[in-house]
Amino acid sequence: MNLEQAQKALFLTDIECDWHSLLQEITNILPENMLTIQCYGPVISNPYGDIMRSIIIAIYQEKVEEIYVVGTKNSEALSANVLIELDSMKEKIRTLDYLFQHSRPEFLRGTVHEWLNENSHDRIEKCVNIIYHHPLVPQNVKVRGLIIDHEDGKPSIVEVSPQVTV
Known part of the structure; x- marks a missing residue:
């Protein structure tokens, strides 16, 4: 057995996608060594939240x-569904937008719409960096982001690497 195949890997994936066989093929990780955490996005909004704890x-x-x-590359269907639901809550959205802009500097986006519909690449890069730079994550753990694009029927992979600070 190849040593590379014996190592365990954790996959943080979107809740609506089942990529087990594709990820197994890309990474050469055996199914019994694959652990999965699913969430919408995927997104880690807090470096000390439940997903990071897991x-x-x-x-x-x-x-x-x-x-x-x-x-995956930006899912416009998901964005459209979120926006439709938000139209029914315009007053709450205005209040939250005000708070995002004036009271909560930890929010990187200026509006609720921007926060909920963040670009896939940016969201994945942010998650990779949160995990990679977390003080409780050992330095020997490799952290990568993968963006899967199914435009032509064949998945193409764009790898996102952590930003290394010196």
Whole structure:
């Protein structure tokens, strides 16, 4: 057995996608060594939130050596559904937009619409960096982002690497 195939990998994926076989093919990780955390997005909005807690526990308890944050190129259908629902809450949205702009500097986006519909690449890159730079994640754990684009029927992969600060 190849040593590379024996290592455990954690995949943070979108809740609506089932990419087990594709991810297995891309990474050469055996199914029994693949752990998955699913969430909408995928997104880690808080480096000390529940998703990050699950990632850290998986690293130590399951001896995870690689983490992949996996998403698709912008899903316009999802964005449209979110926007339709938000139209019925215009007053709440105006209040939140005000708070986003004036009271909560930790929000990187200026409006609720921008926050909910963040670009896939930016969202995945942000997640990769949160995991990679987290003080409880060992330096030997590899963190990568994968963006899957199914435009022509064949998945093409764009890898997102963590930003290394010196």
